[in-house]
Amino acid sequence: MTVAASTVDPVHESVRQRFDLISRAATMGKYGSLALITAISVLPLLVIVAASLKSAPEFQSDGPFDLPNQVRVSNFQTAFNDGRMATAFVNTTLILIVSLIGTIVIGSMAAYAIDRFKFRGRRIVLALFLLATLVPGVTTQVATFQVVNALGLFNSRWSSIALYTGTDIVSIYIFLQFVRAIPKSLDEAAFIDGASHMTIYRKIIFPLLRPAIATVTIIKGVQIYNDFYIPFLYMPGRDLGVVSTALFRFKGPFGTQWEIISAGVLITILPTLLLFLFLQRFFYNGMTAGAVK
Amino acid sequence: MQAIAVDGVGVAAPPRRRRARRFRRAAIPYIFLAVPLILLVTFTYIPVGNMFWYSLTDWDGLDKTKEFVGLDNYEDVLTRPELYGVFWVSLYYFVGAFVQLAVAMYFATILSFNTRFKTFFKGVIFFPYLINGVAVAFVFLYFFRPGGVLDSVLAAFGAEGLQRPWLGDRSTVNYSLASVSVWRYLGLNFVLFLGAIQSIPEHLYEAASIDGANRWNQFRYIIAPGIKPVVSLSFILAIAGAMSVFEIPYIMLGGANGSATFVIKTVDTAFKFNKVGLASAMAVVLLVLILIVTAVQRVLIPDEGGELV
Numbered sequence: 071m072t073v074a075a076s077t078v079d080p081v082h083e084s085v086r087q088r089f090d091l092i093s094r095a096a097t098m099g100k101y102g103s104l105a106l107i108t109a110i111s112v113l114p115l116l117v118i119v120a121a122s123l124k125s126a127p128e129f130q131s132d133g134p135f136d137l138p139n140q141v142r143v144s145n146f147q148t149a150f151n152d153g154r155m156a157t158a159f160v161n162t163t164l165i166l167i168v169s170l171i172g173t174i175v176i177g178s179m180a181a182y183a184i185d186r187f188k189f190r191g192r193r194i195v196l197a198l199f200l201l202a203t204l205v206p207g208v209t210t211q212v213a214t215f216q217v218v219n220a221l222g223l224f225n226s227r228w229s230s231i232a233l234y235t236g237t238d239i240v241s242i243y244i245f246l247q248f249v250r251a252i253p254k255s256l257d258e259a260a261f262i263d264g265a266s267h268m269t270i271y272r273k274i275i276f277p278l279l280r281p282a283i284a285t286v287t288i289i290k291g292v293q294i295y296n297d298f299y300i301p302f303l304y305m306p307g308r309d310l311g312v313v314s315t316a317l318f319r320f321k322g323p324f325g326t327q328w329e330i331i332s333a334g335v336l337i338t339i340l341p342t343l344l345l346f347l348f349l350q351r352f353f354y355n356g357m358t359a360g361a362v363k
Numbered sequence: 364m365q366a367i368a369v370d371g372v373g374v375a376a377p378p379r380r381r382r383a384r385r386f387r388r389a390a391i392p393y394i395f396l397a398v399p400l401i402l403l404v405t406f407t408y409i410p411v412g413n414m415f416w417y418s419l420t421d422w423d424g425l426d427k428t429k430e431f432v433g434l435d436n437y438e439d440v441l442t443r444p445e446l447y448g449v450f451w452v453s454l455y456y457f458v459g460a461f462v463q464l465a466v467a468m469y470f471a472t473i474l475s476f477n478t479r480f481k482t483f484f485k486g487v488i489f490f491p492y493l494i495n496g497v498a499v500a501f502v503f504l505y506f507f508r509p510g511g512v513l514d515s516v517l518a519a520f521g522a523e524g525l526q527r528p529w530l531g532d533r534s535t536v537n538y539s540l541a542s543v544s545v546w547r548y549l550g551l552n553f554v555l556f557l558g559a560i561q562s563i564p565e566h567l568y569e570a571a572s573i574d575g576a577n578r579w580n581q582f583r584y585i586i587a588p589g590i591k592p593v594v595s596l597s598f599i600l601a602i603a604g605a606m607s608v609f610e611i612p613y614i615m616l617g618g619a620n621g622s623a624t625f626v627i628k629t630v631d632t633a634f635k636f637n638k639v640g641l642a643s644a645m646a647v648v649l650l651v652l653i654l655i656v657t658a659v660q661r662v663l664i665p666d667e668g669g670e671l672v
Contacts, residue, residue, distance in 0.1 A: 096578075100473050100478070101479075103469070103470075103473070104473070104478075104484050107466075107470060107484075107487070107488060108484065108487050110546070111487045111488060111490070111491055112487060113512070114502050114503065114505075114506050114512065114546070115502065117505070117506075117512050118501075118502055118505060121505065133510075133515050134505075134511060134512045134515050135512075135515055135519075176398055176399045176402070177399075179395045179396075179398070179399070180395065180396055180399040182395060183391075183392040183393075183395035183396045184392075184396075187391065187392035189389065189392040189393065192392075195396060195400065198400075198403060198408070199403065202403060202407045202408070204653060204654060204657050205407060205411060205650060206603070206607045206626075206649065206650065206653055208607060208609050208626050208630070209607065209626060209629055209630075209645075209646035209649050209650065210407075210410045210411060210414060210646060210650075211630070211633075212414060212417070212629065212630075212633040212639060212642045212643050212646050213409075213410035213411070213413040213414040213417060213643060213646075214406060214410040215424075215633075215634075216410075216413060216424075217405060217406065217409055217410055217413070221405075232402075232406065233406060235402065236402030236403065236405060236406040236407075237402075237403075237406050237407055239403075242399070267388075267391045271395070292493055295495065296493075296494075296495045296496055298495075298496050298497055298610060298614065299609070299610070303634070313495065314495055314496065314497045315497075317495070317497045317498060317501070318497045318614065320501070328505055331501055331505075332501075332505070334501075335498045335501045335502060338495045338497070338498045339494055339495065339498055342493050342494060342495070343490070346486070346490060346493055347486075350482075350486065353489075353493070354485075354489070354554055354558070357492075357551060357554050357555070358554065358555060358558040
């Protein structure tokens with residue numbers, strides 16, 4: 071384009087002008103569509119922010135796009151205290167930490183065994199894991215419920231922990247990809263030096279899996295923090311609310327008090343938003359790694 | 364494998380100790396796999412097996428005894444319109460999923476070219492996917508409620524005539540809910556597509572622009588073939604996803620107003636009406652349908668999954 075700029079040839083000049091016009095229109099279309107999608111993504115959330123800052127009478131008389139007349143935090147206090155959000159965050163954190171540790175240890179051990187050993191039944195084991203990824207979780211709860219109940223886990227945090235740890239096959243595949251990338255010569259050298267397989271796993275393989283651990287932590291962390299159905303079904307106890315179920319319970323007592331509900335929604339979103347802003351790159355990489363396999 | 368190579372080291376050891384060592388080595392993978400396999404069997408295969416068994420009984424989930432009823436439950440699922448009929452609701456989400464894939468592909472393409480504020484737009488499109496499902500449900504209950512956000516937007520454009528109870532009206536409820544689903548999941552497809560496009564080698568574009576290819580040609584001949592695998596995978600996931608929609612309609616409306624999906628019906632049948640036998644038959648039907656869709660995927664995209672074995 072710019073090369074032609076120095077020519078004064080009138081024919082070329084008119085072609086160039088037309089080309090400029092088209093490309094300017096394309097640019098406008100591009101940024102126009104980006105502005106539109108930004109509005110669609112952000113608007114539903116911004117009106118929630120506005121609602122969360124209004125007093126009850128103010129909310130009643132205002133439209134959704136009217137700005138609050140002052141910044142007040144009382145709705146957030148009400149939502150946090152009456153909505154039992156503190157308990158919810160404690161429960162979610164406990165479940166999150168234990169499940170993540172379990173997933174990481176189990177997933178990396180399974181991946182090490184599958185990739186580094188030839189053993190009888192290896193193909194069957196792989197097929198069992200592969201087939202399990204196809205079973206849609208929500209529907210089998212009909213029967214999983216009986217298993218959880220029989221194990222005495224119903225209405226305890228261990229129900230969620232067991233299910234998050236025990237039914238996560240995607241993490242095993244992520245670890246498998248990373249274990250495969252670690253050169254086998256490393257294990258062989260250690261083996262000749264007299265290291266046991268357990269030592270090889272602990273001292274060589276596991277430390278090299280740090281990127282995989284980051285990926286699994288992100289994918290799994292988001293999944294557990296956002297999961298609604300498992301805690302809803304297995305942990306109905308009032309003291310066993312997690313963030314999702316605590317927010318869900320806003321439906322009853324706060325009925326149409328949208329200013330309080332909005333505050334609760336924002337309290338729920340805020341940790342995710344902060345984490346995303348600081349760790350964007352990890353999120354994008356994690357999602358790509360997790361969804362493709 | 365390496366075990367065989369190093370085996371020579373133990374040659375000096377007496378035969379009994381050698382056998383013990385070899386046995387221990389053979390046992391190691393099973394030791395490493397014991398916990399994952401026990402969990403896999405306990406929380407996936409036993410439930411699935413039980414589900415098949417329950418589906419042949421009239422069990423209510425509490426009784427000590429289960430009456431064997433043969434295929435009666437399956438007959439119910441396939442002949443009672445209030446059970447199989449809810450599959451039509453999936454069509455809305457299915458159509459929504461196509462819109463979602465197309466929009467995701469459009470934005471992934473334009474953001475793979477030079478664009479100002481790229482990181483910002485990328486984040487804005489992706490972030491809804493990370494939001495808690497219950498929060499999303501409340502955000503859109505507020506959005507669609509009478510006199511709410513959508514109605515106000517319509518009023519601002521002078522289109523009061525279009526206002527209606529979006530979630531209360533049976534003719535619009537599923538459109539509304541399917542669009543919430545698009546809003547929520549667009550970001551995931553977008554990021555996957557963008558990742559695939561960005562892994563296309565730069566020199567292909569350079570070669571193309573030397574050959575005089577315009578943006579459309581670049582999309583048609585470089586980008587489209589490059590992202591084909593991830594697009595076809597997304598299609599399959601979209602079909603399976605549309606068949607098993609649950610969270611959004613359940614949290615927002617409890618499946619009321621004709622918004623109940625097959626999964627909501629299954630869950631209600633089991634836990635609200637205590638018909639575990641019938642619910643299990645419904646779950647088996649869904650499982651079989653999803654396995655069929657996956658099998659079709661394996662046939663159409665044979666290389667998928669091959670690297671695992």
